Amino acid sequence: MSHEPTIRLTVAQAVVKFLSSQYSVLDDDRQRFIPAAAGIFGHGNVAGFSQAFSQYADEIPFIQGRNEQSLAHAGSALAKASGRRQTLAVTASIGPGAMNLVTAAALATVNRLPLLLLPGDTYATKRQGPVLQELENPQDADLTVNDAFRPVSAFFARITRPEQLVTALPKAFRVLANPAETGAVVLSLPQDIQSHAFDFPVSLFREREWSIRRTIPQPGDVDRAASVLASAKKPVIIAGGGVHYSEAREALAEFAESTGIPVAETFGGKGAALSDADWALGGIGLEGNPATNRLVAQADVIVSIGTRLTDFATGSQTMFKNPDVAFVAINIAELDTIKQGAVAVLSDAKLGIEALSRRLSAYSVPGDWTTEIASQKADWAARRNRALDPDTVFDRQAPENAELAIPDTDAVVTQGQLIGLLQEHAQAGDTLIAAAGGPPGDLLKVWDATDDRRCHLEFGFSCMGYEIPAGIGVRLADPQSTGRVTVFIGDGTFLMNPTEILTAAQENLDITYVISENHGFQVIRRLQMMKYGQQFGNDFRYRGDGDPAGLSGDYLHVDLGEIASGLGAETIRATSAEEIRTALNDTRTTHGPVAIIVPTVPLVDLPGSEVFWDVAPAEVAEQEWVGPLRTEYERGLEDQRWHV
Known part of the structure; x- marks a missing residue:
């Protein structure tokens, strides 16, 4: 019988202690693999993991968040910004808290970014009968909502016995450190098991290095x-x-x-x-x-x-x-x-x-x-420069704009011109973040990321709601950097998930949020016009009188600045090119979060890419204008080719 020294810990304590001693190594560069943890506590993890993270707070800092999905997005952004050498461990309670992590798990796995998730699960002992937030399946007594993680995870393990950690934890980190297999790693931990104690071998908690190996070409x-x-x-x-x-x-x-x-x-x-x-x-x-x-x-x-x-x-x-x-x-x-x-x-x-x-x-x-x-x-280059020139007065009556029916707003700059101002302001070491809607496509098309003017685009999963928490992850990847982290989003994405601005304020993180206020999900509106021919459900408008089919009243009155200010950001509304320049320059060294709201002219896009996308208009429709769009689509299919 082995006489290896042991240490008596709960399952949650063992997990946290293990995390604090794991390191990634690439080309002799050694870093803490899990430099911090994050989460929101509920009845499914408060007794186990809150106690454990509190006990080991000196070894692994804990970030309190507002939304579990957002915290996990921050972990993916940290992984992306650190070259897949670091990530966060994110804990959540059972039920909705755990399910909030599923979208983030998919994003990490699709993008092959390491992310460690520690969701609570329903009781392993089952003597309590059905518990709060438990899914009862009459055909499968072992099934819980956490099984939803399986198809979107790179590794999944449900820990129903304390000793399972001895093998599960190393397996989990093998996947996190393998660039070809990495993604979301999920350790599903029933709430009763988190508090169970076991005599773990001391050697499990020694410092361990995980080599991120380079595959050698044949x-x-x-x-x-x-x-x-x-x-x-x-x-x-x-x-x-x-x-x-x-x-x-x-x-x-x-x-x-x-x-x-x-x-x-x-x-x-x-x-x-x-x-x-x-x-x-x-x-x-x-x-x-x-x-x-x-x-x-x-x-x-x-x-x-x-x-x-x-x-x-x-x-x-x-x-x-x-x-x-x-x-x-x-x-x-x-x-x-x-x-x-x-x-x-x-x-x-x-x-x-x-x-x-x-x-x-x-x-x-x-x-x-x-x-x-x-x-x-x-x-x-000539076309790009014209589209981005912030000092060109946008002419709503110009012939090229005649068919756009541009709404009357207080906007005087286009989103392209706003990007031009951001480009003008960017310095070496800065990072600009975007993920969904118009901003990532516009930045791919026109942003000059040379000379270390970094552009952090998440488009493998194109997940609205990634951007604001991603600013936290990027800042955590290089906390000593003097470069400014800027999140560039539309008002649609901002309204979907703004709450981690408060987390940035709580952690005193220097992040700027530049919000393009164009009154809708405009990039999808553009696609809708190309594939359906009319706007429906994408502009941010009130429902008008006698308007059962769509929202066609005035634009919604939303004060984005009040929202950002209420969440702890210094807030500026800037309309003209000069006001935007001043706002960016004056806040470059501001400590804590800053929100700059910029009205941009709706429906004005950058030059097109001249590329087909297989999104099919309806083959049969009562509206007569859909038929020509379908014909145009079918012509595009003629260029489709498999290369085998």
Whole structure:
């Protein structure tokens, strides 16, 4: 019988003590894997986890939040901003508290971001009979609402005995630290088990390092990829989030500089280009810029690096129009290496780029491709600059605006011009955050993230409500940074989930929220007009008299500033370009949260991407205007192509 020393702890105490001694290591850089915990207590975790987190408060700080989903989003943002080396542990009570974490779990898993969730669960002993918030299933007595986590988690374990932690905790951290498998890790903890005591082996709580390993490319794979590229006349690289997570931006720049292969960026890859070099194309796909998309349409070889190639990046499989196009993929996830029938290089992005660069040291793109790249970039640069110029007075009566029926508001700047002001204000070390609605697409299209003007876009799950808590996570990733963290959101997203502004105030975190007030879910309104032909249920309007079918009265009277102020933010309403400049400059060093509300002209968009998206108008409809939209959609389907 083993005589290993033991320590008597409750299950909750054992979990918290274990968390405080886990470290991630990448290339000898060692960091606390769980630098803090967060949560909201209810009857399902207050007796167990509140006691444990209180007992170990000196070892693992605890953040009190307003919404469980938001706290988990903060954990995902911390993971993204730290290169997947850190995350939060988030606890919630049983029932609604636990279920509030499910959306956040899906976001983390879809984006392959480590996130540790500790939801309470209903009693394991079951002697109490049905308990508050318990789901009773007549066919499955072991089923609880927490089983909803299973399809959206990278790892799930229900702890029904204390000793199960001895194996479950290391398994959980193996997944958190594995970049190819990581996502939401859920330890479901019945509320009675949290308080049960057990003699745990002392060795379970020793400091432990979890290596974030770099997958080494196989030489044969690199040779096959290099042979495809060696004869390429019009190659393009598509850079995804894996370029950031593997710290491959310098390697990518050297490869692009030496070969002349242009680099396009996905949402996750935004900022992959270190400088505005000749080869840096900017955003790709449905919300990318048209110059990039025209070049991609001509490409004879596509090299995707660290990206899942979702429909936004491929234009629902219509982007790659060259009949002879071939694909190469570098990725740590094998699933992503085989997409588009690619020559697969299973590899860490940095190591894969370096290996391919060595094999192609004598290669450079033909001169006519370089000329075409320069021509397309110059054309787009002029259009971009016009759209972002904040000092151009927006003319509601201009011919190009005649068909928009622009509502009469107090707005004098467009959302594009607001982005231009944010770009003008941005400095090295700043981070701009967006996730859903118009802002992330606009930023992918026009934001210059070079020279360390970071752009943190969550678009794998496109989750409204991520942005405000994400500011907390990004700030926690680098608390000593003097760079300003700015959250850029529309009024629709702001109204959906503003409450973590209070958490930012409580923690005295320096975050600026720039709110584009355009009176609705405007990006979906735009899509609705393209696919249905009329606005319905997207403008923020009162219901008018005799208006049973829709909301067509005046705009809602909402004081966004009062909401933000009431939650602890210093609040400014800025209308003109000069007022916006002053507000940004005056609050750059303000401690605590700041909200700048900017009225923006509704219905005015940046130049289109010229890319198809497979969203189908109704095949049969009573409204006569839907038929032509369906016909146009079916024409778009003609360009769809599977690459196998």
